[in-house]
Amino acid sequence: MHNTQLVQAVWGGVLFGSVYGLMALGLTLVWGAVRLLNLAHGAIFIVGAYTAYWVVSTLHMPILVALPAGVLVAAIFAALMHVLFIRPVIGKPGFDNATLVATVGLSISVSAAVLIIFNPEYKVVPPVLSGSQNVVGVQITNQGLLVIATSLALFALVYLFLTYSRQGMAIRAVSQQRDAASLMAIPVVRTYGVVIAISGALAGLAGVLLSPFFFLNPSSGFNPMIQALIVTIFGGLGSVRGALVAGFVLGLFESFVEVYLGVAWALPGVFLLIILMLIVRPNGLFGIGEVRRL
Amino acid sequence: MLEIRGLHAGYAGSEVLHGIDLRVGEGEGVVVLGPNGHGKTTLLRAITGLLPARSGEVLFAGQDITRWRPDVIVAAGVIHIPQGDLLFPEMTVRENLLMGAYHGPTWAGRKARLSRVYELFPWLENRAGQLARTLSGGERRMLALGRGLMAQAKILLIDEPSLGLAPLATQQIYASIRTIKEGGMPLLLADENANHVNGLADRVYLLETGMLVREGPAEQLLKDEALLESYLG
Numbered sequence: 001m002h003n004t005q006l007v008q009a010v011w012g013g014v015l016f017g018s019v020y021g022l023m024a025l026g027l028t029l030v031w032g033a034v035r036l037l038n039l040a041h042g043a044i045f046i047v048g049a050y051t052a053y054w055v056v057s058t059l060h061m062p063i064l065v066a067l068p069a070g071v072l073v074a075a076i077f078a079a080l081m082h083v084l085f086i087r088p089v090i091g092k093p094g095f096d097n098a099t100l101v102a103t104v105g106l107s108i109s110v111s112a113a114v115l116i117i118f119n120p121e122y123k124v125v126p127p128v129l130s131g132s133q134n135v136v137g138v139q140i141t142n143q144g145l146l147v148i149a150t151s152l153a154l155f156a157l158v159y160l161f162l163t164y165s166r167q168g169m170a171i172r173a174v175s176q177q178r179d180a181a182s183l184m185a186i187p188v189v190r191t192y193g194v195v196i197a198i199s200g201a202l203a204g205l206a207g208v209l210l211s212p213f214f215f216l217n218p219s220s221g222f223n224p225m226i227q228a229l230i231v232t233i234f235g236g237l238g239s240v241r242g243a244l245v246a247g248f249v250l251g252l253f254e255s256f257v258e259v260y261l262g263v264a265w266a267l268p269g270v271f272l273l274i275i276l277m278l279i280v281r282p283n284g285l286f287g288i289g290e291v292r293r294l
Numbered sequence: 295m296l297e298i299r300g301l302h303a304g305y306a307g308s309e310v311l312h313g314i315d316l317r318v319g320e321g322e323g324v325v326v327l328g329p330n331g332h333g334k335t336t337l338l339r340a341i342t343g344l345l346p347a348r349s350g351e352v353l354f355a356g357q358d359i360t361r362w363r364p365d366v367i368v369a370a371g372v373i374h375i376p377q378g379d380l381l382f383p384e385m386t387v388r389e390n391l392l393m394g395a396y397h398g399p400t401w402a403g404r405k406a407r408l409s410r411v412y413e414l415f416p417w418l419e420n421r422a423g424q425l426a427r428t429l430s431g432g433e434r435r436m437l438a439l440g441r442g443l444m445a446q447a448k449i450l451l452i453d454e455p456s457l458g459l460a461p462l463a464t465q466q467i468y469a470s471i472r473t474i475k476e477g478g479m480p481l482l483l484a485d486e487n488a489n490h491v492n493g494l495a496d497r498v499y500l501l502e503t504g505m506l507v508r509e510g511p512a513e514q515l516l517k518d519e520a521l522l523e524s525y526l527g
Contacts, residue, residue, distance in 0.1 A: 169392065180382060182368070183376060184441075187364055188365065
Protein backbone atom coordinates (compact mmCIF):
# COMPACT_ATOMS: atom_id res chain seq x y z
CA MET A 1 0.00 0.00 0.00
CA HIS A 2 2.73 2.38 1.03
CA ASN A 3 4.83 1.55 -2.02
CA THR A 4 1.84 1.81 -4.32
CA GLN A 5 1.20 5.37 -3.21
CA LEU A 6 4.81 6.39 -3.67
CA VAL A 7 5.06 4.83 -7.13
CA GLN A 8 1.74 6.41 -8.05
CA ALA A 9 2.94 9.84 -6.92
CA VAL A 10 6.31 9.61 -8.68
CA TRP A 11 4.83 8.22 -11.90
CA GLY A 12 2.11 10.85 -11.99
CA GLY A 13 4.61 13.58 -11.20
CA VAL A 14 7.10 12.59 -13.86
CA LEU A 15 4.31 12.22 -16.42
CA PHE A 16 2.69 15.58 -15.53
CA GLY A 17 6.14 17.15 -15.46
CA SER A 18 6.95 15.96 -18.98
CA VAL A 19 3.59 17.11 -20.27
CA TYR A 20 3.98 20.54 -18.68
CA GLY A 21 7.55 20.81 -19.91
CA LEU A 22 6.60 19.82 -23.46
CA MET A 23 3.93 22.53 -23.63
CA ALA A 24 6.05 25.14 -21.84
CA LEU A 25 9.10 24.58 -24.07
CA GLY A 26 7.48 26.10 -27.16
CA LEU A 27 5.95 28.95 -25.20
CA THR A 28 9.22 29.89 -23.50
CA LEU A 29 11.19 29.70 -26.77
CA VAL A 30 8.90 32.22 -28.43
CA TRP A 31 8.90 34.49 -25.42
CA GLY A 32 12.70 34.34 -25.13
CA ALA A 33 13.41 35.02 -28.78
CA VAL A 34 10.51 37.13 -30.02
CA ARG A 35 9.19 38.62 -26.74
CA LEU A 36 5.81 37.36 -27.86
CA LEU A 37 3.38 35.93 -25.32
CA ASN A 38 1.73 33.48 -27.66
CA LEU A 39 -1.77 32.95 -26.28
CA ALA A 40 -2.59 30.92 -29.40
CA HIS A 41 -0.25 28.15 -28.18
CA GLY A 42 -3.27 26.13 -27.01
CA ALA A 43 -4.99 26.68 -30.36
CA ILE A 44 -1.93 25.32 -32.17
CA PHE A 45 -2.07 22.35 -29.80
CA ILE A 46 -5.60 21.44 -30.96
CA VAL A 47 -4.73 22.11 -34.59
CA GLY A 48 -2.14 19.33 -34.22
CA ALA A 49 -4.52 17.07 -32.29
CA TYR A 50 -7.49 17.50 -34.68
CA THR A 51 -5.25 17.00 -37.70
CA ALA A 52 -4.15 13.68 -36.24
CA TYR A 53 -7.76 12.80 -35.43
CA TRP A 54 -8.82 13.62 -39.01
CA VAL A 55 -5.99 11.61 -40.57
CA VAL A 56 -6.91 8.59 -38.43
CA SER A 57 -10.73 8.79 -38.60
CA THR A 58 -11.29 10.07 -42.13
CA LEU A 59 -8.22 8.92 -44.05
CA HIS A 60 -8.04 5.70 -42.02
CA MET A 61 -4.30 6.03 -41.70
CA PRO A 62 -2.34 4.72 -38.71
CA ILE A 63 -1.42 7.08 -35.89
CA LEU A 64 2.23 6.87 -36.97
CA VAL A 65 1.22 8.76 -40.11
CA ALA A 66 -1.12 11.07 -38.21
CA LEU A 67 1.60 12.10 -35.75
CA PRO A 68 3.98 13.73 -38.25
CA ALA A 69 0.98 15.15 -40.12
CA GLY A 70 -0.24 16.83 -36.93
CA VAL A 71 3.22 18.23 -36.20
CA LEU A 72 3.64 19.52 -39.74
CA VAL A 73 0.22 21.17 -39.94
CA ALA A 74 0.74 22.80 -36.52
CA ALA A 75 4.11 24.19 -37.64
CA ILE A 76 2.62 25.55 -40.87
CA PHE A 77 -0.28 27.03 -38.93
CA ALA A 78 2.14 28.79 -36.56
CA ALA A 79 4.22 30.06 -39.48
CA LEU A 80 1.07 31.47 -41.10
CA MET A 81 0.15 33.14 -37.83
CA HIS A 82 3.58 34.76 -37.86
CA VAL A 83 3.23 36.00 -41.43
CA LEU A 84 -0.34 37.31 -41.03
CA PHE A 85 -0.50 38.65 -37.48
CA ILE A 86 2.96 38.96 -35.91
CA ARG A 87 5.24 40.11 -38.73
CA PRO A 88 3.20 43.19 -39.63
CA VAL A 89 3.58 44.67 -36.13
CA ILE A 90 7.22 43.76 -35.38
CA GLY A 91 9.16 46.82 -34.30
CA LYS A 92 6.00 48.95 -34.14
CA PRO A 93 4.75 50.60 -30.96
CA GLY A 94 1.92 48.59 -29.45
CA PHE A 95 3.47 45.24 -30.43
CA ASP A 96 2.51 43.70 -27.05
CA ASN A 97 -1.14 44.72 -27.15
CA ALA A 98 -1.57 43.96 -30.83
CA THR A 99 -0.14 40.47 -30.52
CA LEU A 100 -2.06 39.69 -27.33
CA VAL A 101 -5.34 40.58 -29.00
CA ALA A 102 -4.36 38.79 -32.21
CA THR A 103 -3.36 35.55 -30.48
CA VAL A 104 -6.45 35.48 -28.24
CA GLY A 105 -8.61 36.21 -31.28
CA LEU A 106 -6.89 33.43 -33.19
CA SER A 107 -7.54 30.99 -30.31
CA ILE A 108 -11.26 31.80 -30.33
CA SER A 109 -11.39 31.50 -34.13
CA VAL A 110 -9.67 28.12 -34.08
CA SER A 111 -12.10 26.77 -31.46
CA ALA A 112 -15.03 28.05 -33.51
CA ALA A 113 -13.60 26.65 -36.75
CA VAL A 114 -13.03 23.26 -35.15
CA LEU A 115 -16.59 23.32 -33.82
CA ILE A 116 -17.93 23.97 -37.34
CA ILE A 117 -15.66 21.59 -39.25
CA PHE A 118 -15.99 18.74 -36.78
CA ASN A 119 -18.63 18.96 -34.03
CA PRO A 120 -18.72 19.56 -30.30
CA GLU A 121 -18.63 15.83 -29.51
CA TYR A 122 -15.61 14.37 -27.77
CA LYS A 123 -13.15 12.74 -30.13
CA VAL A 124 -10.70 9.96 -29.45
CA VAL A 125 -7.15 10.06 -30.76
CA PRO A 126 -5.50 6.65 -30.51
CA PRO A 127 -2.24 6.35 -28.59
CA VAL A 128 0.97 5.73 -30.52
CA LEU A 129 1.82 2.96 -28.07
CA SER A 130 -0.93 0.93 -26.45
CA GLY A 131 -0.72 -1.32 -23.43
CA SER A 132 0.71 -0.74 -20.01
CA GLN A 133 2.92 -2.23 -17.30
CA ASN A 134 1.78 -3.01 -13.80
CA VAL A 135 4.28 -1.85 -11.18
CA VAL A 136 3.19 -2.64 -7.60
CA GLY A 137 -0.41 -2.04 -8.59
CA VAL A 138 0.18 1.18 -10.56
CA GLN A 139 -0.71 1.28 -14.26
CA ILE A 140 2.29 2.63 -16.15
CA THR A 141 0.99 3.23 -19.67
CA ASN A 142 3.34 2.82 -22.59
CA GLN A 143 2.01 6.05 -24.11
CA GLY A 144 2.95 7.80 -20.85
CA LEU A 145 6.49 6.41 -21.11
CA LEU A 146 6.61 7.64 -24.69
CA VAL A 147 5.53 11.13 -23.64
CA ILE A 148 8.24 11.26 -20.95
CA ALA A 149 10.93 10.04 -23.34
CA THR A 150 9.81 12.42 -26.10
CA SER A 151 9.72 15.40 -23.78
CA LEU A 152 13.21 14.73 -22.41
CA ALA A 153 14.58 14.07 -25.89
CA LEU A 154 13.09 17.32 -27.20
CA PHE A 155 14.59 19.35 -24.37
CA ALA A 156 17.98 17.83 -25.16
CA LEU A 157 17.48 18.44 -28.86
CA VAL A 158 16.41 22.07 -28.42
CA TYR A 159 19.34 22.65 -26.07
CA LEU A 160 21.85 21.20 -28.55
CA PHE A 161 20.21 23.10 -31.42
CA LEU A 162 20.41 26.44 -29.59
CA THR A 163 23.95 25.83 -28.37
CA TYR A 164 25.74 24.41 -31.38
CA SER A 165 23.85 24.94 -34.64
CA ARG A 166 24.24 28.00 -36.82
CA GLN A 167 20.48 28.62 -36.84
CA GLY A 168 20.17 28.03 -33.09
CA MET A 169 23.00 30.44 -32.31
CA ALA A 170 21.36 32.99 -34.59
CA ILE A 171 18.13 32.62 -32.57
CA ARG A 172 20.05 33.37 -29.37
CA ALA A 173 21.80 36.30 -31.06
CA VAL A 174 18.49 37.78 -32.20
CA SER A 175 17.01 37.37 -28.73
CA GLN A 176 19.95 39.09 -27.01
CA GLN A 177 20.80 42.00 -29.30
CA ARG A 178 18.57 42.53 -32.28
CA ASP A 179 20.54 45.32 -33.98
CA ALA A 180 23.81 43.47 -33.57
CA ALA A 181 22.16 40.36 -35.05
CA SER A 182 21.17 42.41 -38.12
CA LEU A 183 24.78 43.54 -38.42
CA MET A 184 25.84 39.86 -38.51
CA ALA A 185 23.67 39.46 -41.65
CA ILE A 186 21.09 37.50 -39.64
CA PRO A 187 17.59 38.04 -41.09
CA VAL A 188 15.85 38.95 -37.84
CA VAL A 189 12.22 38.71 -38.90
CA ARG A 190 12.70 35.41 -40.70
CA THR A 191 14.46 34.07 -37.60
CA TYR A 192 11.39 35.02 -35.56
CA GLY A 193 9.33 33.01 -38.04
CA VAL A 194 11.60 29.99 -37.62
CA VAL A 195 11.25 30.12 -33.82
CA ILE A 196 7.47 30.43 -34.03
CA ALA A 197 7.25 27.50 -36.48
CA ILE A 198 9.45 25.34 -34.21
CA SER A 199 7.28 26.28 -31.26
CA GLY A 200 4.19 25.37 -33.31
CA ALA A 201 5.66 21.97 -34.16
CA LEU A 202 6.29 21.35 -30.44
CA ALA A 203 2.70 22.36 -29.57
CA GLY A 204 1.32 20.14 -32.33
CA LEU A 205 3.38 17.20 -31.14
CA ALA A 206 2.13 17.75 -27.61
CA GLY A 207 -1.43 17.87 -28.98
CA VAL A 208 -1.15 14.53 -30.76
CA LEU A 209 0.69 12.76 -27.94
CA LEU A 210 -1.46 14.09 -25.10
CA SER A 211 -4.96 13.77 -26.55
CA PRO A 212 -5.17 10.02 -25.90
CA PHE A 213 -5.09 10.89 -22.18
CA PHE A 214 -8.35 12.85 -22.40
CA PHE A 215 -11.16 13.33 -24.88
CA LEU A 216 -10.49 15.89 -27.55
CA ASN A 217 -12.93 18.78 -27.93
CA PRO A 218 -12.69 22.30 -29.38
CA SER A 219 -11.52 23.80 -26.08
CA SER A 220 -9.01 21.07 -25.18
CA GLY A 221 -6.12 23.42 -25.79
CA PHE A 222 -7.05 25.80 -23.03
CA ASN A 223 -5.94 23.84 -19.96
CA PRO A 224 -2.58 22.71 -21.36
CA MET A 225 -1.84 26.30 -22.31
CA ILE A 226 -2.70 27.67 -18.87
CA GLN A 227 -0.47 25.00 -17.34
CA ALA A 228 2.31 25.87 -19.77
CA LEU A 229 1.95 29.55 -18.89
CA ILE A 230 2.21 28.77 -15.19
CA VAL A 231 5.24 26.56 -15.74
CA THR A 232 6.88 29.18 -17.93
CA ILE A 233 6.37 31.92 -15.35
CA PHE A 234 7.53 29.62 -12.55
CA GLY A 235 10.68 28.67 -14.46
CA GLY A 236 11.46 32.17 -15.64
CA LEU A 237 10.00 33.46 -18.90
CA GLY A 238 12.32 32.73 -21.78
CA SER A 239 14.44 30.14 -19.99
CA VAL A 240 14.58 26.67 -21.56
CA ARG A 241 16.27 25.17 -18.51
CA GLY A 242 13.64 26.87 -16.33
CA ALA A 243 10.80 25.28 -18.31
CA LEU A 244 12.30 21.82 -17.82
CA VAL A 245 12.98 22.16 -14.11
CA ALA A 246 9.71 23.98 -13.39
CA GLY A 247 7.73 21.38 -15.33
CA PHE A 248 9.05 18.58 -13.14
CA VAL A 249 8.93 20.54 -9.87
CA LEU A 250 5.29 21.48 -10.44
CA GLY A 251 4.37 18.07 -11.85
CA LEU A 252 5.86 16.17 -8.91
CA PHE A 253 4.47 18.63 -6.38
CA GLU A 254 0.97 18.37 -7.83
CA SER A 255 1.14 14.60 -8.01
CA PHE A 256 2.39 14.17 -4.42
CA VAL A 257 -0.29 16.53 -3.10
CA GLU A 258 -2.92 14.59 -5.04
CA VAL A 259 -1.81 11.20 -3.76
CA TYR A 260 -1.12 12.13 -0.14
CA LEU A 261 -3.53 15.03 0.56
CA GLY A 262 -6.27 14.39 -1.96
CA VAL A 263 -7.20 15.65 -5.43
CA ALA A 264 -9.02 18.68 -4.01
CA TRP A 265 -5.73 20.08 -2.71
CA ALA A 266 -3.79 19.73 -5.96
CA LEU A 267 -4.70 23.00 -7.65
CA PRO A 268 -4.69 25.22 -4.52
CA GLY A 269 -1.40 23.62 -3.55
CA VAL A 270 0.20 24.36 -6.90
CA PHE A 271 -0.94 27.98 -6.81
CA LEU A 272 0.29 28.41 -3.25
CA LEU A 273 3.71 27.09 -4.31
CA ILE A 274 3.81 29.48 -7.25
CA ILE A 275 2.82 32.48 -5.16
CA LEU A 276 5.51 31.66 -2.59
CA MET A 277 8.07 31.17 -5.35
CA LEU A 278 7.23 34.49 -7.01
CA ILE A 279 7.55 36.30 -3.69
CA VAL A 280 11.06 34.88 -3.24
CA ARG A 281 12.12 35.09 -6.88
CA PRO A 282 9.89 37.49 -8.83
CA ASN A 283 11.49 36.59 -12.16
CA GLY A 284 11.00 32.85 -11.75
CA LEU A 285 13.49 30.09 -11.01
CA PHE A 286 15.91 30.89 -13.84
CA GLY A 287 14.75 34.32 -14.92
CA ILE A 288 17.08 37.27 -14.43
CA GLY A 289 14.56 39.92 -15.39
CA GLU A 290 14.71 41.64 -18.72
CA VAL A 291 18.38 40.94 -19.32
CA ARG A 292 18.25 37.16 -19.33
CA ARG A 293 17.50 35.71 -22.74
CA LEU A 294 17.85 32.36 -24.46
CA MET B 295 33.03 51.87 -53.70
CA LEU B 296 30.65 53.58 -51.24
CA GLU B 297 28.89 56.78 -52.17
CA ILE B 298 26.33 58.77 -50.23
CA ARG B 299 24.27 61.52 -51.86
CA GLY B 300 22.08 64.02 -50.07
CA LEU B 301 21.33 61.72 -47.14
CA HIS B 302 18.76 62.88 -44.60
CA ALA B 303 18.02 60.72 -41.57
CA GLY B 304 16.93 61.02 -37.96
CA TYR B 305 14.71 59.79 -35.18
CA ALA B 306 11.05 60.39 -34.42
CA GLY B 307 10.40 64.10 -34.60
CA SER B 308 13.95 65.28 -35.15
CA GLU B 309 16.21 65.13 -38.15
CA VAL B 310 19.86 64.49 -37.33
CA LEU B 311 21.54 64.36 -40.73
CA HIS B 312 20.74 67.22 -43.10
CA GLY B 313 22.01 66.18 -46.50
CA ILE B 314 25.28 64.24 -46.34
CA ASP B 315 27.46 63.73 -49.42
CA LEU B 316 30.36 61.35 -48.85
CA ARG B 317 32.47 58.92 -50.81
CA VAL B 318 34.90 56.11 -49.97
CA GLY B 319 37.12 54.83 -52.77
CA GLU B 320 38.81 51.42 -53.23
CA GLY B 321 41.33 50.83 -50.44
CA GLU B 322 40.75 54.30 -49.08
CA GLY B 323 40.70 55.24 -45.40
CA VAL B 324 38.07 57.89 -44.78
CA VAL B 325 37.51 59.44 -41.39
CA VAL B 326 34.47 61.44 -40.29
CA LEU B 327 35.55 63.68 -37.44
CA GLY B 328 33.06 65.40 -35.24
CA PRO B 329 32.12 66.01 -31.64
CA ASN B 330 29.74 63.69 -29.82
CA GLY B 331 26.09 64.16 -30.63
CA HIS B 332 26.61 65.64 -34.08
CA GLY B 333 25.45 62.59 -36.05
CA LYS B 334 28.42 60.24 -36.56
CA THR B 335 26.59 57.20 -35.20
CA THR B 336 23.40 58.17 -37.02
CA LEU B 337 25.36 58.35 -40.28
CA LEU B 338 26.78 54.84 -39.92
CA ARG B 339 23.40 53.45 -38.80
CA ALA B 340 21.73 55.02 -41.83
CA ILE B 341 24.32 53.49 -44.18
CA THR B 342 23.70 49.93 -42.93
CA GLY B 343 19.94 50.45 -42.80
CA LEU B 344 19.50 50.20 -39.02
CA LEU B 345 17.91 53.62 -39.38
CA PRO B 346 15.86 54.21 -42.53
CA ALA B 347 17.00 57.16 -44.64
CA ARG B 348 14.38 59.90 -45.08
CA SER B 349 15.77 60.95 -48.41
CA GLY B 350 18.96 60.69 -50.39
CA GLU B 351 20.83 57.67 -51.68
CA VAL B 352 23.42 55.21 -50.48
CA LEU B 353 25.28 53.47 -53.30
CA PHE B 354 27.59 50.53 -52.76
CA ALA B 355 29.57 48.87 -55.56
CA GLY B 356 27.28 50.53 -58.07
CA GLN B 357 24.02 49.38 -56.44
CA ASP B 358 21.46 51.54 -54.68
CA ILE B 359 21.27 49.99 -51.19
CA THR B 360 19.26 52.80 -49.58
CA ARG B 361 16.12 50.71 -48.99
CA TRP B 362 17.80 47.36 -48.36
CA ARG B 363 17.39 45.54 -45.05
CA PRO B 364 20.44 45.70 -42.73
CA ASP B 365 21.14 41.97 -42.96
CA VAL B 366 21.14 42.16 -46.77
CA ILE B 367 23.47 45.17 -46.78
CA VAL B 368 25.84 43.37 -44.40
CA ALA B 369 25.67 40.20 -46.48
CA ALA B 370 26.79 42.29 -49.46
CA GLY B 371 30.01 43.08 -47.57
CA VAL B 372 29.33 46.37 -45.78
CA ILE B 373 30.49 45.42 -42.29
CA HIS B 374 29.51 47.83 -39.53
CA ILE B 375 31.26 47.65 -36.16
CA PRO B 376 28.84 49.58 -33.98
CA GLN B 377 29.49 51.97 -31.15
CA GLY B 378 29.56 50.81 -27.57
CA ASP B 379 29.20 47.12 -26.95
CA LEU B 380 26.52 45.71 -29.19
CA LEU B 381 27.74 42.23 -28.31
CA PHE B 382 25.63 39.20 -27.47
CA PRO B 383 25.95 39.37 -23.68
CA GLU B 384 24.89 35.80 -22.86
CA MET B 385 27.11 34.24 -25.52
CA THR B 386 30.76 33.35 -25.14
CA VAL B 387 33.61 35.22 -26.81
CA ARG B 388 33.94 32.38 -29.32
CA GLU B 389 30.20 32.33 -30.05
CA ASN B 390 30.20 36.09 -30.58
CA LEU B 391 33.03 35.71 -33.07
CA LEU B 392 31.28 32.86 -34.88
CA MET B 393 28.18 35.01 -35.33
CA GLY B 394 30.38 37.42 -37.28
CA ALA B 395 30.71 34.66 -39.88
CA TYR B 396 26.97 33.86 -39.96
CA HIS B 397 26.48 34.76 -43.62
CA GLY B 398 26.14 31.56 -45.68
CA PRO B 399 29.27 31.55 -47.84
CA THR B 400 31.41 32.83 -44.94
CA TRP B 401 30.18 30.21 -42.45
CA ALA B 402 31.94 27.37 -44.27
CA GLY B 403 35.32 29.04 -43.70
CA ARG B 404 34.63 30.08 -40.10
CA LYS B 405 37.36 27.93 -38.53
CA ALA B 406 40.12 29.48 -40.65
CA ARG B 407 38.75 32.96 -39.99
CA LEU B 408 38.58 32.26 -36.28
CA SER B 409 42.25 31.30 -36.11
CA ARG B 410 43.16 34.41 -38.13
CA VAL B 411 41.31 36.65 -35.67
CA TYR B 412 42.92 34.78 -32.75
CA GLU B 413 46.30 35.48 -34.36
CA LEU B 414 45.49 39.18 -34.52
CA PHE B 415 44.08 39.27 -30.98
CA PRO B 416 45.65 36.35 -29.05
CA TRP B 417 43.85 37.63 -25.99
CA LEU B 418 40.49 36.57 -27.48
CA GLU B 419 41.60 32.96 -27.68
CA ASN B 420 42.45 32.89 -23.99
CA ARG B 421 38.96 34.14 -23.18
CA ALA B 422 37.14 32.03 -25.79
CA GLY B 423 34.78 30.41 -23.28
CA GLN B 424 33.96 33.52 -21.26
CA LEU B 425 30.55 35.20 -21.51
CA ALA B 426 30.70 38.56 -23.30
CA ARG B 427 28.88 40.37 -20.49
CA THR B 428 31.77 39.66 -18.11
CA LEU B 429 34.34 41.52 -20.24
CA SER B 430 35.76 44.96 -19.52
CA GLY B 431 35.21 47.92 -21.84
CA GLY B 432 38.48 47.49 -23.73
CA GLU B 433 37.92 43.76 -24.06
CA ARG B 434 34.45 44.34 -25.49
CA ARG B 435 35.80 46.70 -28.14
CA MET B 436 38.46 44.18 -29.07
CA LEU B 437 35.78 41.49 -29.37
CA ALA B 438 33.51 43.74 -31.44
CA LEU B 439 36.42 44.44 -33.80
CA GLY B 440 37.34 40.75 -34.00
CA ARG B 441 33.71 39.87 -34.68
CA GLY B 442 33.63 42.37 -37.55
CA LEU B 443 36.75 40.75 -39.01
CA MET B 444 35.05 37.34 -39.02
CA ALA B 445 32.87 38.56 -41.86
CA GLN B 446 33.86 38.76 -45.49
CA ALA B 447 34.10 42.55 -45.54
CA LYS B 448 34.37 44.62 -48.70
CA ILE B 449 34.33 47.77 -46.60
CA LEU B 450 34.53 48.31 -42.86
CA LEU B 451 32.52 50.98 -41.04
CA ILE B 452 33.86 51.53 -37.53
CA ASP B 453 32.07 53.73 -35.02
CA GLU B 454 34.24 55.43 -32.36
CA PRO B 455 36.58 52.56 -31.63
CA SER B 456 38.09 54.28 -28.61
CA LEU B 457 34.91 55.35 -26.83
CA GLY B 458 35.44 54.90 -23.10
CA LEU B 459 38.79 53.14 -23.43
CA ALA B 460 41.95 53.59 -21.36
CA PRO B 461 44.95 55.04 -23.30
CA LEU B 462 46.76 51.72 -23.62
CA ALA B 463 43.68 49.90 -24.96
CA THR B 464 43.08 52.85 -27.32
CA GLN B 465 46.58 52.48 -28.77
CA GLN B 466 46.09 48.76 -29.28
CA ILE B 467 42.76 49.22 -31.02
CA TYR B 468 44.08 51.80 -33.49
CA ALA B 469 47.18 49.72 -34.14
CA SER B 470 44.96 46.80 -35.15
CA ILE B 471 42.78 49.01 -37.34
CA ARG B 472 45.94 50.33 -39.04
CA THR B 473 46.99 46.74 -39.76
CA ILE B 474 43.61 46.05 -41.35
CA LYS B 475 43.84 49.22 -43.42
CA GLU B 476 47.35 48.35 -44.63
CA GLY B 477 45.93 45.08 -45.93
CA GLY B 478 43.96 47.20 -48.44
CA MET B 479 40.57 47.22 -46.71
CA PRO B 480 38.50 50.35 -47.42
CA LEU B 481 37.54 52.01 -44.19
CA LEU B 482 34.98 54.53 -42.99
CA LEU B 483 35.83 55.53 -39.46
CA ALA B 484 33.84 57.84 -37.22
CA ASP B 485 35.87 59.48 -34.49
CA GLU B 486 36.03 62.54 -32.29
CA ASN B 487 39.77 62.67 -31.78
CA ALA B 488 42.00 63.74 -34.67
CA ASN B 489 45.13 62.34 -32.98
CA HIS B 490 43.77 58.79 -33.15
CA VAL B 491 43.40 58.61 -36.89
CA ASN B 492 46.89 59.61 -37.99
CA GLY B 493 48.26 57.01 -40.34
CA LEU B 494 44.96 55.40 -41.21
CA ALA B 495 43.11 58.35 -42.72
CA ASP B 496 43.60 59.21 -46.37
CA ARG B 497 40.78 61.68 -46.44
CA VAL B 498 38.91 63.47 -43.65
CA TYR B 499 35.42 64.96 -43.38
CA LEU B 500 34.39 67.28 -40.57
CA LEU B 501 30.85 66.72 -39.33
CA GLU B 502 29.00 69.45 -37.50
CA THR B 503 25.34 69.39 -36.46
CA GLY B 504 24.45 66.86 -39.10
CA MET B 505 26.31 68.46 -41.97
CA LEU B 506 29.72 67.78 -43.49
CA VAL B 507 31.34 71.20 -43.28
CA ARG B 508 34.87 70.44 -44.56
CA GLU B 509 36.53 67.77 -46.61
CA GLY B 510 40.16 67.30 -47.55
CA PRO B 511 43.24 65.08 -47.68
CA ALA B 512 44.24 63.87 -44.24
CA GLU B 513 47.81 65.23 -44.33
CA GLN B 514 46.39 68.69 -44.91
CA LEU B 515 43.31 68.73 -42.67
CA LEU B 516 44.79 66.88 -39.70
CA LYS B 517 47.66 69.40 -39.55
CA ASP B 518 45.39 72.43 -39.44
CA GLU B 519 45.25 72.73 -35.69
CA ALA B 520 43.35 75.98 -35.65
CA LEU B 521 40.62 74.42 -37.78
CA LEU B 522 40.42 71.23 -35.70
CA GLU B 523 40.40 73.28 -32.54
CA SER B 524 37.44 75.30 -33.69
CA TYR B 525 35.38 72.23 -34.64
CA LEU B 526 36.36 69.63 -32.06
CA GLY B 527 37.35 71.88 -29.18
